[in-house]
Amino acid sequence: MSGCKIYFTRLIVLFNFFKKDFTHYQQRGDRLYEEGRYAEARHEYDEALSLIKPDSPIAASEYLAGRLRATGNQLAQLNMQEAAHALQSGNIEKAIEHAELAMEQAEDDSIRVNAKEFIRKIDLPESPEVPKSHGHSCSSCSGSHHATPATSEISTDFLSHSERYELLIQPLPGDLSVRYRQMGERFAYAYVAVHDERLEEGYRILSELSRDVRSDILEYEIALLDFQSHRLADCEKRLNAALNINQGNPLCHLAMVQLMIETERLPKAVAILQHMIESGHLADDAMLMLGDVLQMLGDGDAALGKYIAALDLPSVAKTAAQKAIPLLEEMGRSADAQALAKRYLKGCC
Structure with a gap:
C-alpha cells in the first residue's frame, strides 16, 4: 500500500511539474497580440486568467483583464474595417x-x-429631406429592409x-466556421476571391x-x-453530392430549397x-421559407x-410578423x- 502511495505521489508531482501556469499562456498571448493575431491572443489570455490562483499577484489579474479588453477592441476595429469594405462592395446585410x-x-x-452610428447611417432613407407622409411607413415594413447609403464618407482599411x-x-451557422477554418489556404483564397467578385x-x-x-x-x-x-x-448535381457526403x-438543404x-x-x-424543421437544420429560417412557398x-x-x-x-419573429400582417389584412382581419404590428413592429403598419 505504501508503495502505491509513493507511486501516486510521484505522479502528482510529475503532473504539477509539467502543468503550465498562467505565465505560459500570458506570454503566448502577448506574442500573438504583437503579431496582430488578436482572436488567438484572446484565447490564450482567457486560458491564463482561468489559471490565476487566489494567492497570485493582483497585478497579474489586472494585466490579463486589460489585455482581454484590448483584444476585444482590436477585433471590434477589424470588424468595423470589414463592415466598411462590405458596404463599399454593396453588401449591406454583411456590413451590418x-x-x-x-x-x-x-x-x-x-x-x-461608431458602430452604432455606422448602422444608423445605413438605415437612413436615401432622401431624408423628403417630407414624411401621413401614411404608415418605416424601413421594417418596406420591401427592402435597408436603403442603400452613400459610402463616400466611410473610409476603409x-x-x-x-x-x-x-x-x-x-x-x-453551427460548427461551419470551424470546418471552413480547416479547409486550407487555397480554399480560403478562393473563398475571398468569390467574395470579391473574382468568380472565375x-x-x-x-x-x-x-x-x-x-x-x-467544396x-x-x-x-x-x-x-x-x-x-x-450542375448546381443540383453538386448539391446532391454535398448532401451524400x-x-x-444546413446550408446545403437551404440551397436545395432555393x-x-x-x-x-x-x-x-x-x-x-x-x-429541415423536423431535423433542426436552420429550423427557424425553414419555417419562414415554408410559409413563403405555401403562399x-x-x-x-x-x-x-x-x-x-x-x-x-x-430570431425570425419580426420578419414573421411582417409577412403575416398583409395576409391578415387580405383576409379582413385588420384587428x-x-x-x-403593435407587438412586433412597435405599432408600424
Missing part, C-alpha cells in the same frame, strides 16, 4: 453583421458608438487575406480542389457559383423545408399558419394585423 459584431466585442465606448477570411466565415478565379480553384478532396463544403460552394451562372443542372450541412423554387418544383421545396402555391391559410408559428421563434 460586422458592425453588430463589433458592438458586442468592443470594450471601448467610442468604438461601440484593407485587411490581410487571413483576417478577411476569418471575418467572412464568422457568421456561418474562385470557381477554378474550388474545382481543382474538389478533384483531390471529397468535401461537402461541393456546396461550387454549387452556389453554378447557381449564379444559371447552370442549374454530409446530410448535416434551387427547387428557381426550377418551379415547389412541392419538393415544401418537403425539404419540412425535413406561392396559393395556400394563404397554411402560409399564415407557418408565419404565426414563427412568431414564437425570437389581428394591428395587434401583431
Whole structure:
C-alpha cells in the first residue's frame, strides 16, 4: 500500500511539474497580440486568467483583464474595417453583421458608438429631406429592409487575406466556421476571391480542389457559383453530392430549397423545408421559407399558419410578423394585423 502511495505521489508531482501556469499562456498571448493575431491572443489570455490562483499577484489579474479588453477592441476595429469594405462592395446585410459584431466585442465606448452610428447611417432613407407622409411607413415594413447609403464618407482599411477570411466565415451557422477554418489556404483564397467578385478565379480553384478532396463544403460552394451562372443542372448535381457526403450541412438543404423554387418544383421545396424543421437544420429560417412557398402555391391559410408559428421563434419573429400582417389584412382581419404590428413592429403598419 505504501508503495502505491509513493507511486501516486510521484505522479502528482510529475503532473504539477509539467502543468503550465498562467505565465505560459500570458506570454503566448502577448506574442500573438504583437503579431496582430488578436482572436488567438484572446484565447490564450482567457486560458491564463482561468489559471490565476487566489494567492497570485493582483497585478497579474489586472494585466490579463486589460489585455482581454484590448483584444476585444482590436477585433471590434477589424470588424468595423470589414463592415466598411462590405458596404463599399454593396453588401449591406454583411456590413451590418460586422458592425453588430463589433458592438458586442468592443470594450471601448467610442468604438461601440461608431458602430452604432455606422448602422444608423445605413438605415437612413436615401432622401431624408423628403417630407414624411401621413401614411404608415418605416424601413421594417418596406420591401427592402435597408436603403442603400452613400459610402463616400466611410473610409476603409484593407485587411490581410487571413483576417478577411476569418471575418467572412464568422457568421456561418453551427460548427461551419470551424470546418471552413480547416479547409486550407487555397480554399480560403478562393473563398475571398468569390467574395470579391473574382468568380472565375474562385470557381477554378474550388474545382481543382474538389478533384483531390471529397468535401461537402467544396461541393456546396461550387454549387452556389453554378447557381449564379444559371447552370442549374450542375448546381443540383453538386448539391446532391454535398448532401451524400454530409446530410448535416444546413446550408446545403437551404440551397436545395432555393434551387427547387428557381426550377418551379415547389412541392419538393415544401418537403425539404419540412425535413429541415423536423431535423433542426436552420429550423427557424425553414419555417419562414415554408410559409413563403405555401403562399406561392396559393395556400394563404397554411402560409399564415407557418408565419404565426414563427412568431414564437425570437430570431425570425419580426420578419414573421411582417409577412403575416398583409395576409391578415387580405383576409379582413385588420384587428389581428394591428395587434401583431403593435407587438412586433412597435405599432408600424
